[in-house]
Amino acid sequence: MSTLPEVTRDFRRAVVVLAAFSAATNVLLLAQPFYSMQVYDRVLPSRSIDTLIYISAVMVITLLATAALDVVRSLIAARAAQRFEVSLSDIALRTAIAKGSQTGVGLQPLRDISTLRALIASRALIAVLDFPFALLFIGMMYLVHPDLFWITVMGAAVLTVVAAISQLVLAVSARRQGEISASASARAEHIARSAESVTAMGMTGNTVNMWGNVQAGSLLAADGAATVNAWFGGLSKFLRYTLQSAVMGYGAFLVLENQMSAGLMFAASLISGKALQPIDQMIGSWRQLAGAQQAWVRVKAFAGKAASRHHTSLPPPTGQVEVQDLYQPDPVSAARPPILSRLSFRLEPGEIVAVVGPSGSGKSTLARLLVGAIRPRGGHVRIDGHEIQNWNPDELGRAIGYVAQDVELLPGTVAQNIARFAPLARDEDIVAAAGAAHAEDLIQRLPMGFDTEIGPGGLHLSGGERQRIALARALFGNPRFLVLDEPNSNLDRLGEAALMRALTEAKAQGATVLVITQRESLLACADKIMRLQNGAIVEFDDKATLLARHREDATRAAPRPVKLPLQAAGM
Numbered sequence: 185m186s187t188l189p190e191v192t193r194d195f196r197r198a199v200v201v202l203a204a205f206s207a208a209t210n211v212l213l214l215a216q217p218f219y220s221m222q223v224y225d226r227v228l229p230s231r232s233i234d235t236l237i238y239i240s241a242v243m244v245i246t247l248l249a250t251a252a253l254d255v256v257r258s259l260i261a262a263r264a265a266q267r268f269e270v271s272l273s274d275i276a277l278r279t280a281i282a283k284g285s286q287t288g289v290g291l292q293p294l295r296d297i298s299t300l301r302a303l304i305a306s307r308a309l310i311a312v313l314d315f316p317f318a319l320l321f322i323g324m325m326y327l328v329h330p331d332l333f334w335i336t337v338m339g340a341a342v343l344t345v346v347a348a349i350s351q352l353v354l355a356v357s358a359r360r361q362g363e364i365s366a367s368a369s370a371r372a373e374h375i376a377r378s379a380e381s382v383t384a385m386g387m388t389g390n391t392v393n394m395w396g397n398v399q400a401g402s403l404l405a406a407d408g409a410a411t412v413n414a415w416f417g418g419l420s421k422f423l424r425y426t427l428q429s430a431v432m433g434y435g436a437f438l439v440l441e442n443q444m445s446a447g448l449m450f451a452a453s454l455i456s457g458k459a460l461q462p463i464d465q466m467i468g469s470w471r472q473l474a475g476a477q478q479a480w481v482r483v484k485a486f487a488g489k490a491a492s493r494h495h496t497s498l499p500p501p502t503g504q505v506e507v508q509d510l511y512q513p514d515p516v517s518a519a520r521p522p523i524l525s526r527l528s529f530r531l532e533p534g535e536i537v538a539v540v541g542p543s544g545s546g547k548s549t550l551a552r553l554l555v556g557a558i559r560p561r562g563g564h565v566r567i568d569g570h571e572i573q574n575w576n577p578d579e580l581g582r583a584i585g586y587v588a589q590d591v592e593l594l595p596g597t598v599a600q601n602i603a604r605f606a607p608l609a610r611d612e613d614i615v616a617a618a619g620a621a622h623a624e625d626l627i628q629r630l631p632m633g634f635d636t637e638i639g640p641g642g643l644h645l646s647g648g649e650r651q652r653i654a655l656a657r658a659l660f661g662n663p664r665f666l667v668l669d670e671p672n673s674n675l676d677r678l679g680e681a682a683l684m685r686a687l688t689e690a691k692a693q694g695a696t697v698l699v700i701t702q703r704e705s706l707l708a709c710a711d712k713i714m715r716l717q718n719g720a721i722v723e724f725d726d727k728a729t730l731l732a733r734h735r736e737d738a739t740r741a742a743p744r745p746v747k748l749p750l751q752a753a754g755m
Contacts, residue, residue, distance in 0.1 A: 191271045198264035205257040210317040215246040217451035224447030265304035293486045296479035303476040308469035314462040321459035328452045336456045339427035343463045350416035364402040424460045431456040495576035501568045503533040503664035503696035511562030525719045536697040541716035547700045551669045555586045585658030589669040591650045595639030602656045621656035622682035647674030668699045
């Protein structure tokens, strides 16, 4: 994976190449004023057809070369934009996956990268690269006549002031429009993800109005920026054409005063136009430039978090898990009680631990910490004695099976999802994982079996079907550590029986299993039970020991009925 500095260096090299082509193109553009000067000063006075044919042929060749260089320059810019987007999108998406579970990152970074790609591939970047040559053309005006030079300098100064003012005005508008647009997009994403609830409870009109109010603010800000940009663009064109006409008019006066030739007058007018054209183009593109600048600031701040680290390869884990003083504060406010408070325990290979407790006790957060989906703010999670952050994430991930509380399958086939989208996954391993999850009957009933497309444009699966396929995905590759967060919440009786068989078989193969459950049925296959409450471990012991303890407590508190550990946990 490329890093942000590497992508930046690669882009800078592309800009150097573009600048070289811009230099050649701008030098060849001088052929047009020289051609005009030769026609007026040599061809017309001498009435020489041969000279006209010769210089016209040279002019055509020069124009063809200029057009070819411009085409190549545009293609280089387009390819550089594509490489920039591909490399940076890779970094942004990896960072979004790494940070998204903690920060709720959306797709705004990818949209910002698309904005940058559009700028690089547009004429706006070429106008920026052409700007230094405007100084060359202005300097050439001094060789034509000092008075015309100073007229051009004053015109360029006025256009530069207009550009600076437009930048100051548009920067505020672009920043405001970008912030509101990002907020509107984020709200639209949340609404789309909650489409079923929104429709079922008659919230469509209210949510659309809520989004519309934010989007209206974005459109108003965009309209304001477009209006300012249009006024400044019109003003710059007026000043540019006025200055070009002034050069032509004053040049005519100099011709009448016999201080320059007519050909030189036309050449001066063309050169002054080419000197001011990049400035005019930059003013016209300033809104795009300002939006891209804001996008780059956001992308750099976001992608800069993806600092790569080399991980020494460790031996495949056996599944021994040790947690020491694990602490996780509330992400909303430090004043609120922590989600997890100084948890310490140990899991051994070949045992099943059931985690129970009331809602909000920190069970799902514990699961995410154990698989490395988020990093602990305090304490340690060690697998086979190594801190979890010291493992290579991809290597450790292949040894971990995880079923999240809210199961999401990725767009693709059932086989691809089970294989975790590994490009070289063997069919027999995919079928074996489905067999280990006892999900063959479910997959056989799908229209195309393992090759059934799911996700957008594919088959819509029920919650229970998603959980059973997610279990097969978790079991792919015979992982040594399984963490299942309420894997039976949507399962029927047959599905739950298949789950219990899968857990028992995983235990027999030496896997460490931690299963979070709200149902008592899964306790039958558990070796130990951990009860969480208010982010702390209230009980953690062998199932038989806990059952005996609760029977004794129930006996002492007779005639109260005996409670199972899960009931004692408040569930």
